[in-house]
Amino acid sequence: MAGSGKTTFVQRLNSYLHTPGGKEPERQRRAPYLVNLDPAVSHTPYEANVDIRDTVDYNEVMRQYNLGPNGGILTALNLFTTKFDQVLGLMERRADEVDYIVLDTPGQIEIFTWSASGAIITDAVAASFPTIVAYIIDTPRTTAPATFMSNMLYACSILYKTRLPFLLVFNKTDVRDCGFAVEWMRDFEKFQEALASGGAQEEDSGIGGYGQGRGEPTYMNSLMNSMSLVLDEFYKHLTAVGVSSLTGAGMDDFFVAVSQARAEYMRDYLPELARLQTEKEKKETERREGEMQKVMADLKLDPEGKGMRWREEGELPEEEDEDEDEEEEEEEIDMSRRGDIMNRAKAAGGLKTGPTSKWARPG
């Protein structure tokens, strides 16, 4: 979420991984590979290995396309995505030298999670490396039941969109401990008690109860109540860690959770990915075969491939009239039309054009 501390968290990850020690003594910490995907950020407190701002000028995009801030970020990300294969190539080349690749994303959920370019980037990375999504929550701003629930709703939507191992990171614990939020996550009765007692409406007085008395049944309270009953099943099992990007507290726990999530990726996500890949390839083969059949139906081709002719306009592919043989001879395809046929067949994806292919022989 915007302003929850993503960039500061990435900076903290960077400095943590540059510092030896911690709960993983057997493993030498190595500097991470950092990718900034937020074109609108004015300053990153870390030095990114790849920065979208080096490729796309966000202000220029807004000016040229006459867009507002969100449209500008989305368009800049779309433009950058067209080059993402090169970024992936860079990451793959450095994969042996780093343990972690960290991607800092734009905060607006509709710009990254629910955009086509966000999905392309996520899928591309997840297909190449063990990938984990860390959703950063601004803990002090989650003390009102309504903001807590909207964070849970966002988290669930990202989880089910990406289907990747997922970590909830309650940030800014130096300001407010995240114990209350974890309790609300795990025990919906505690959340409902908080709701009934008015929660921490002072934090969000405009949203919590439309200015009514504490705990009074309001439209918002009933909505939160119903949502907790429905969503609780989805979020209560999520892994949650509390950190402070400012002080570095909780980073050891975060990396323990990352190791577990990585194991989960290997165990659950990877086989699913392989299954989806096989399914996709099968569909692609079927599509190509279908296209190829259409091309073959458009052409009348004898089994030897000697005679090819265009079907007459309006002529049905199945129909064989008496003069077929004669017509075939008359309309045997000439060399100048061969290129056209080759292109159509190639577009269907099923044509071999090597010297042994019968298509390559003179008709």
Ligand SMILES: Nc1nc2c(ncn2[C@@H]2O[C@H](COP(=O)(O)OP(=O)(O)OP(=O)(O)O)[C@@H](O)[C@H]2O)c(=O)[nH]1
């Ligand atoms: N007290 C405290 N403040 C923090 C912490 N992490 C971030 N902040 C502050 O929160 C504000 C927002 O932090 P950013 O890192 O810019 O947040 P962001 O999510 O990257 O913001 P967008 O890029 O606008 O979405 C800054 O003023 C940070 O100093 C933390 O752990 N504790």
